[in-house]
Amino acid sequence: MRTPRTTWRTRARTAVAAAALTMAATLTAPLAHADGAAPPVLTDGFGLTQVAGGTEVHSATDFTITVTTPQVAGKHKIRIFLPSGYRTDPGKRWPVTYFLHGGGGTVDDAAAAPALRSDSMITVVPDAGLKGWFADWVMQNTAEGAANWETFHLEQVVPFIDANLRTVADRDHRAVVGLSMGGFGALHYGEARPDLFGHVASLSGGIDFGMAEVRAAVLATELNLTGAWCAVSTSTPSGTGQCTGYGPMVDSDAIFGSPYPVLNADRVWKAVDPAAPVNLAKLAETDVTLYTGDNDVIDHFTAIAARNVKTRMDTLGLPSRLVDYGDGSALAPTCDGGHNYGCWAPALADYIPRLQDSFGTAG
Template sequence: MRTPPTTWRARTRTAVAAAALTVTAMLAAPPAHAGGAAPPVLTDGFGLTQVAGGTEVHSDDDFTITVTTPQVAGKHKIRIFLPSGYRTEPGKRWPVAYFLHGGPGNPDDAAAAPALRSDSMITVVPDGGRKGWYADWLMQNTAEGAANWETFHLKQVVPFIDANLRTIADKRHRAVVGLSMGGFGALHYGEARPDLFGHVASLSGGIDFGMAEVRAAVLATELNITGAWCAVSTSTPSGTGRCTGYGPTVDSDAIFGSPYPVLNADRIWKAVDPAAPVNLAKLAGTDVTLYTGDNDVIDHFTAIAARNVKTRMDTLGLPSRLVDYGDGSALAPTCDGGHNYGCWAPALADYVPRLQDSFDAAG
């Protein structure tokens, strides 16, 4: 059942309107920090080593660290938005939202969604790779090198953040939110670790691996076939001119193995399929929200995937919320119903106040 836009609360309408007015300006990279308070000093651990000189300070409450880990080849950024009261209330602990970007994006894409800068929570944006798909890859010897993204995030980044920042380290005060590729990641992580996340939100996510079109999207990133995706705007912020591809070409079986349903060759796809009832059942007790448009070649299929997930959760007797904003006209002036931040920023402006209320209700 779809949530009618006309039922949204007045506060949410105000937040959505504000996002619509500011999203264009926020698409640009944030200005360099001109001074002010230094970011918190974080201590290495859980397999993460900070790169000397790799910290970027964007403002008093917005900074990025760079880390290395044996789990994922290369250097990787983690951007952190602190609530404005983090420094002035040193005895207070805060809930945390993990935001998973899309492909071929990076943690700086979060700047395009003003609602993620919340004074009610810490927001953490880890690198997910241009085509990491929030998974531990089947093949670890491709041109991408080590690619255990799920291990990096769930067994390293989450405990690292809890050890270094004043978080409330329980599932009732921890959310995972993602869009596009990250929309898959959010729902998958919620299912893989229901002990970690009490709140899950997927925006325009590739969340039904039973659909050939969704599997094809994964293959397109593995094979670096960018043309069709760039033509309709990718999951990087629109207006930046960025659609630089998904990195080096890797084997089409590199992430989840063979996608073809012959003699159970696609067993990994089925095992991690977020829409599979056996996986959805793991979300009992988790707040689940889905957003999607339905007005371009990508979101046409993410809408089908979201409806499939919603229907199956209803069948399982599990509550969830689906906002299908169609062509976007009822969501925000910036939204055309397509696969872009013009829709995702106001969708997040709708979601974040609701998440704040849930955190508050948890005590």
């Protein structure tokens, strides 16, 4: 007996639907590393949408997701280092450190600092753009498009991580650490949200907006003037500094408005200046550590900025720790006292164990 044509059509449609479901499951399922480990399945939320196929699995404890958000134009990566015991101890919650990369850098720069891969904490490395400067930009209609980096990081990434990973979601167990451009970001975020971060560390940071040289560095990124700041503030997997620029040129007033101190035109710069006493006072209950060299044209100025911050915190009666390693000889054989990962990696190797102890003391 001949099978009715409608039956064949039904079977064909069923087969197509099954194939589509299989393909969809394949596209959305987490990838596995060669050792068979798959990253945790994260759920969209807080304005973040994960890009299908945008997950990279580097190892059993190291993976990167790609997200989109209306707050920042384009696709953006978030790299996550898990402690080795994260999967084997499913009842345990972990402190979190947010690592902020430098100008011209990417989330993969974190691989140049082995200390960030800690078995005592989760490390989260959010994209900060080539020149995001951890700010909600004054101008949102530049070639960069939407650029609300501060909102992206503090109001989206932080709660997204707490909702999806087993974190200890309080300030005593949350740190923000950054270098160069990210050094500004770390101190600024600590001041902007002391309710979120109990620990702050800035390495070779542009942390004094009262200095013309620091403002000039921001302007150089806006105008895509590549030079020493760009060349050594990022890292290839081998640890060698290299970058190709800061992206498309934007107006010199795009990020913080006019930098010129005339008729209060620079009011945004002053409002977010990490070295301003009114902002430093917000760190009264925060552990603050500053690192800097003083042996090249860049860290000569970051050293001045760090000393200014330290002096003002001392005047305010606020504890802080400044490690000025000068030419680097006392820090590590790889450090020349300059603005590079040869110094930042050993500085982080000094800092992270201290941070882990602080997390442990907090309970």
